[in-house]
Amino acid sequence: MTTLLELKDVVVGYGRIEALHGLSFSVEEGEIVSLIGANGAGKTTTMKAISGLLNLSKGSITFDGDDISKVKAHVRVARGISQAPEGRGIFPGMTVLENLDMGTYGRKDRTGVKEDLERVFTLFPRLQERRTQAGGTMSGGEQQMLAIGRALMGRPRLLLLDEPSMGLAPQFIKQIFRIITEINEQGTTILLVEQNANQALARAHRAYVLETGTITHSGTGRELLSDTAIKEAYLGVA
Amino acid sequence: MSEQTPVRTTRAVQLTESREALGGRKQFLGGWRRRWNRMARWQQWLFLIIVLAAVYYLPVANPWLITTEPGNDFPIACFQMAVYALVAVGLNVVVGFAGLLDLGYIAFFAIGSYTAAFFTSPDSSLIHIPYLWTLPLALGIAMLFGVALGLPTLRLRGDYLAIVTLGFGEIIRILATIIPAARGQVGFKEVGHPPGTASDGQPIFSVSNGVPWYWLAVTVIIVILLLVGNLERSRVGRAWIAIREDEDAAEIMGVPTFKFKLWAFAIGAGVGGLSGALFAGQVGFVNNQKFDVATSMLFVAAVVLGGSGNKVGAILGGAIVAYIPLRFTAIADYKYLIFGIILIVLMIFRPQGLVAAKAHLLTYSRLALDKVSEFRAARVASEQEKAAAAEAAKGVPNE
Amino acid sequence: MLATLFSLSAALPASVSTDNSWINFDVTSLLQNFWPATFDGLTFGAIYALIALGYTLVYGVLNLINFAHSEVFIMGCYGVVFTLTSLGFGPNAPNLSIWAIIFNLILAMLVGMVFSVVTAFVVERVAYRPLRRRGASRLAFLITALGASFSIQYLIFLVRGSNAEPAVTMFIPTPIFQVFGAIIDSQQLTIVIAAIVMMVATDQYIRRTRVGRGIRAVAQDPDTATLMGVNKDRIIVTTFVIGGILAGAAALFYVMKVPSGVIYNGGFVLGIKAFAAAVLGGIGNVRGALLGGLLIGVIGNYGQLLLGDSQWTDVVAFIVLVLVLLIRPSGLLGQTLGRSRA
Numbered sequence: 016m017t018t019l020l021e022l023k024d025v026v027v028g029y030g031r032i033e034a035l036h037g038l039s040f041s042v043e044e045g046e047i048v049s050l051i052g053a054n055g056a057g058k059t060t061t062m063k064a065i066s067g068l069l070n071l072s073k074g075s076i077t078f079d080g081d082d083i084s085k086v087k088a089h090v091r092v093a094r095g096i097s098q099a100p101e102g103r104g105i106f107p108g109m110t111v112l113e114n115l116d117m118g119t120y121g122r123k124d125r126t127g128v129k130e131d132l133e134r135v136f137t138l139f140p141r142l143q144e145r146r147t148q149a150g151g152t153m154s155g156g157e158q159q160m161l162a163i164g165r166a167l168m169g170r171p172r173l174l175l176l177d178e179p180s181m182g183l184a185p186q187f188i189k190q191i192f193r194i195i196t197e198i199n200e201q202g203t204t205i206l207l208v209e210q211n212a213n214q215a216l217a218r219a220h221r222a223y224v225l226e227t228g229t230i231t232h233s234g235t236g237r238e239l240l241s242d243t244a245i246k247e248a249y250l251g252v253a
Numbered sequence: 254m255s256e257q258t259p260v261r262t263t264r265a266v267q268l269t270e271s272r273e274a275l276g277g278r279k280q281f282l283g284g285w286r287r288r289w290n291r292m293a294r295w296q297q298w299l300f301l302i303i304v305l306a307a308v309y310y311l312p313v314a315n316p317w318l319i320t321t322e323p324g325n326d327f328p329i330a331c332f333q334m335a336v337y338a339l340v341a342v343g344l345n346v347v348v349g350f351a352g353l354l355d356l357g358y359i360a361f362f363a364i365g366s367y368t369a370a371f372f373t374s375p376d377s378s379l380i381h382i383p384y385l386w387t388l389p390l391a392l393g394i395a396m397l398f399g400v401a402l403g404l405p406t407l408r409l410r411g412d413y414l415a416i417v418t419l420g421f422g423e424i425i426r427i428l429a430t431i432i433p434a435a436r437g438q439v440g441f442k443e444v445g446h447p448p449g450t451a452s453d454g455q456p457i458f459s460v461s462n463g464v465p466w467y468w469l470a471v472t473v474i475i476v477i478l479l480l481v482g483n484l485e486r487s488r489v490g491r492a493w494i495a496i497r498e499d500e501d502a503a504e505i506m507g508v509p510t511f512k513f514k515l516w517a518f519a520i521g522a523g524v525g526g527l528s529g530a531l532f533a534g535q536v537g538f539v540n541n542q543k544f545d546v547a548t549s550m551l552f553v554a555a556v557v558l559g560g561s562g563n564k565v566g567a568i569l570g571g572a573i574v575a576y577i578p579l580r581f582t583a584i585a586d587y588k589y590l591i592f593g594i595i596l597i598v599l600m601i602f603r604p605q606g607l608v609a610a611k612a613h614l615l616t617y618s619r620l621a622l623d624k625v626s627e628f629r630a631a632r633v634a635s636e637q638e639k640a641a642a643a644e645a646a647k648g649v650p651n652e
Numbered sequence: 653m654l655a656t657l658f659s660l661s662a663a664l665p666a667s668v669s670t671d672n673s674w675i676n677f678d679v680t681s682l683l684q685n686f687w688p689a690t691f692d693g694l695t696f697g698a699i700y701a702l703i704a705l706g707y708t709l710v711y712g713v714l715n716l717i718n719f720a721h722s723e724v725f726i727m728g729c730y731g732v733v734f735t736l737t738s739l740g741f742g743p744n745a746p747n748l749s750i751w752a753i754i755f756n757l758i759l760a761m762l763v764g765m766v767f768s769v770v771t772a773f774v775v776e777r778v779a780y781r782p783l784r785r786r787g788a789s790r791l792a793f794l795i796t797a798l799g800a801s802f803s804i805q806y807l808i809f810l811v812r813g814s815n816a817e818p819a820v821t822m823f824i825p826t827p828i829f830q831v832f833g834a835i836i837d838s839q840q841l842t843i844v845i846a847a848i849v850m851m852v853a854t855d856q857y858i859r860r861t862r863v864g865r866g867i868r869a870v871a872q873d874p875d876t877a878t879l880m881g882v883n884k885d886r887i888i889v890t891t892f893v894i895g896g897i898l899a900g901a902a903a904l905f906y907v908m909k910v911p912s913g914v915i916y917n918g919g920f921v922l923g924i925k926a927f928a929a930a931v932l933g934g935i936g937n938v939r940g941a942l943l944g945g946l947l948i949g950v951i952g953n954y955g956q957l958l959l960g961d962s963q964w965t966d967v968v969a970f971i972v973l974v975l976v977l978l979i980r981p982s983g984l985l986g987q988t989l990g991r992s993r994a
Contacts, residue, residue: 066879067878068875068878068879087883088878088879089878089881089882089883089884092878092879092880092881093881097879098879100875100876100879104873104875104876104879105876106868106869106872106873106876106877107872108868108872109868109869109872113865116865117865117869117877117880117882118880120862120865120866120869120880120881120882121880121881121882122881165880169880169881348791352791354791354794354795354798356798402974404978405974405975405977405978406974406977408981409977409981411790411791411794412711412715412716412717412790412794413931413977413981415717415719415794415798416717416719416924416927416973417973417974417977419719419798419924420924420928420970420973421970423920423921423924423966423970424966424967424970427963427966427967428967430963431959431961431963431964431967432674432675433673433674434673434674546920547802547805547806547917550798550799550802553795553798554799557795561791587806587810589802589805589806589809590802590803590806590807590809590810592799592802593798593799593800593801593802593803593805593806594799594803595799596795596796596798596799596802597778597779597796597799597800597803600783600788600792600793600795600796600799601779601782601783601786601796604788604789604792
């Protein structure tokens with residue numbers, strides 16, 4: 016296994032307020048890695064730092080052996096990092112198909128777009144039914160599917176998922192996580208950020224716990240799932 | 254539904270905030286403010302009286318180097334500076350306090366001038382009233398126009414207000430040209446002036462004598478400053494600041510943003526009308542040639558240069574914008590270009606202007622400062638007491 | 653026929669009359685000249701629409717009223733006039749073959765486009781991009797836009813002075829056919845058809861091409877667009893350039909219609925009218941700009957006939973703008989480029 020993504024001592028701040036204080040972790044090729052933490056722990060900030068929407072004040076991010084800390088966000092997409100952002104970020108005025116098409120924007124090779132579309136429609140049959148509907152008129156769960164499907168259209172090497180379960184009904188959450196595993200089994204490395212620690216840990220090969228901008232625990236998903244401190248703090252088990 | 258700033262992305266937010274964080278330390282003129290806040294009340298009053306005396310004495314003193322002569326009569330130049338300062342104070346309510354961009358301020362100025370002309374010039378067929386009465390009348394009429402213009406636009410994003418006011422500035426000038434009753438370029442002669450005759454039989458407020466006009470204008474500025482200052486410290490002022498900082502949040506917190514925006518816009522318009530009437534009185538002649546939109550840009554430049562949101566800054570900005578072309582007549586032709594470029598440069602490098610707006614709320618600023626220092630002193634005292642008590646407590650068993 | 657419609661402030665002598673009336677309505681004039689005024693209005697409307705597109709596109713992606721767009725347009729007019737003058741055109745139409753005229757006009761239009769595009773590009777780079785980097789407030793953007801607009805106006809003033817450029821007549825309009833007793837001439841036909849073709853091309857470009865999708869994506873959600881691999885800065889420059897190209901075309905048609913209307917502040921009122929057109933059609937909406945432009949052109953002409961002075965067109969356009977904002981701020985066709993549909 017080779018290391019696909021590595022963060023070293025990453026510091027990111029909003030003005031004087033530092034959101035991440037020296038964060039280090041790595042994602043190996045082929046893994047699902049979960050990053051769990053409470054509100055305000057810095058999960059979304061981490062995602063934005065990886066995708067390039069936020070600048071680092073210190074530290075470095077390495078992707079596939081190259082330092083990408085100074086690489087612009089849209090170039091990182093072309094290198095193979097796709098994200099389904101927090102809040103889904105569906106283009107409301109575009110149809111489902113157009114939204115999916117946006118996922119291929121950064122792609123250099125246009126071959127295989129059709130197969131990828133087939134693949135997304137196989138994963139999410141609902142999207143095929145709704146393909147001419149405007150993105151803004153879909154339900155939250157459908158938008159989440161669209162966001163993940165759109166990110167897959169970039170044929171990423173690393174898929175970043177920011178809170179895919181947020182605001183979804185329980186049966187939808189199960190379905191989304193099942194699909195996440197399926198995507199991973201098809202060969203895409205996934206970094207998952209979640210508040211829903213139970214599912215996120217159960218599905219992950221490895222996981223990190225983020226608390227106020229630093230990693231406090233790490234281990235395999237199963238290890239963390241059985242850790243009493245984590246149970247108390249994140250799994251709602253006393 | 255959601256109001257968006259121009260592509261204000263996360264990175265942009267990150268940068269702003271870091272800059273704001275830095276800005277706290279390196280404040281130009283910031284030292285003055287701190288010193289002012291530390292002064293006792295009587296010291297502040299004394300300082301104000303000295304400054305006021307100097308301000309009133311300015312045109313008579315006609316100081317070397319500062320004077321605009323021989324190019325321009327200095328007392329009249331002073332009057333024009335005062336008018337610009339008054340305009341800037343009024344526009345500052347709109348731009349600086351409420352964060353609305355009014356680009357047609359010249360229109361309200363024009364409305365004020367025409368009000369003075371319509372009711373005092375022998376060329377007008379309307380009823381005639383004493384000139385001084387036209388000052389409040391101009392204020393009121395300009396306010397009415399402000400409300401009429403604000404009603405359709407202030408419910409929408411600020412950009413619409415900007416373009417509508419910009420259009421309005423031009424439309425008023427066109428109307429003055431094409432409506433027969435407004436007399437186009439022929440205009441209105443012998444616009445009225447305040448009463449009073451000097452010993453030589455000439456009226457005190459003559460067209461050629463700038464000093465009394467300047468004193469009148471400065472007095473008006475002081476009155477307006479007191480009124481605006483009171484508003485600024487009241488609930489209204491806090492509502493304006495809330496709207497300027499985050500209109501959506503203000504709305505959610507129950508601030509009737511539309512109402513307060515309309516108030517700010519109308520008050521600004523009123524002060525614009527008032528300054529127009531003053532100007533018309535001194536010049537004694539009103540026609541359609543004096544109110545081009547480019548002057549509106551100068552007004553905005555005055556507020557932005559001085560520091561939008563700050564009254565002292567507005568006065569300073571207004572005076573500077575009027576003064577520079579009068580003093581340096583060689584560059585007078587370039588003034589629109591110069592101030593246009595200054596606007597761009599300021600927005601990029603120093604958006605807060607010469608005198609930055611106060612960051613904290615004004616209502617309790619002085620009071621709060623006192624309270625905080627009292628509190629600190631009290632805490633230091635109580636800690637000392639505690640320490641002493643602890644020492645004493647430790648001491649007891651030893652004995 | 654209808655006189656030139658644009659206010660050239662200093663040049664207009666005031667009527668020396670003892671008339672103390674406020675507004676006079678001349679209904680007979682409106683009824684008599686209704687159809688010619690309609691077709692003439694459509695011609696002007698096509699020009700407004702081309703300028704309006706520049707406002708609409710930039711507003712779509714940046715959420716900013718680019719006040720400097722009126723100067724982008726007037727710079728294009730200077731490009732057109734300079735080219736035609738150096739090609740030997742003057743106050744009287746040259747005696748050339750139709751193909752020679754077409755060639756010259758296209759050349760002038762291209763130069764006009766280059767002038768406009770360069771202006772738009774410089775404004776974006778010098779004024780707006782630093783503000784975006786800094787994440788400046790909306791007010792700062794508007795003030796900068798204002799500063800840019802006036803800086804360019806008075807730069808032109810410094811170089812070319814306060815007078816309008818000498819007239820350039822491109823060709824004598826020849827009647828083509830009649831509708832409702834009104835003559836449609838070759839000039840009107842050229843302008844309207846060319847403008848519509850350009851607008852349809854723009855519409856298709858934004859709907860069908862990859863860059864067009866990028867423009868729409870940035871308009872709807874700039875951050876997510878970046879996450880899709882869209883280079884936001886390049887998209888923004890592109891919209892300024894498209895606006896410049898259309899303004900350059902509008903410049904040619906404007907000079908064709910108003911040969912002596914090129915003056916340093918000549919873009920200003922046109923800009924307001926074009927913006928009114930954009931709002932009337934629905935800002936951010938490409939098809940709306942066309943509809944809004946044509947309507948503003950026609951309504952303005954009616955206003956002029958009814959009220960008697962050519963400058964009333966400006967006033968009428970302004971009143972239409974205010975009424976639209978009052979009654980239907982999203983415009984006739986709604987706003988589509990931007991995010992307002994959400």
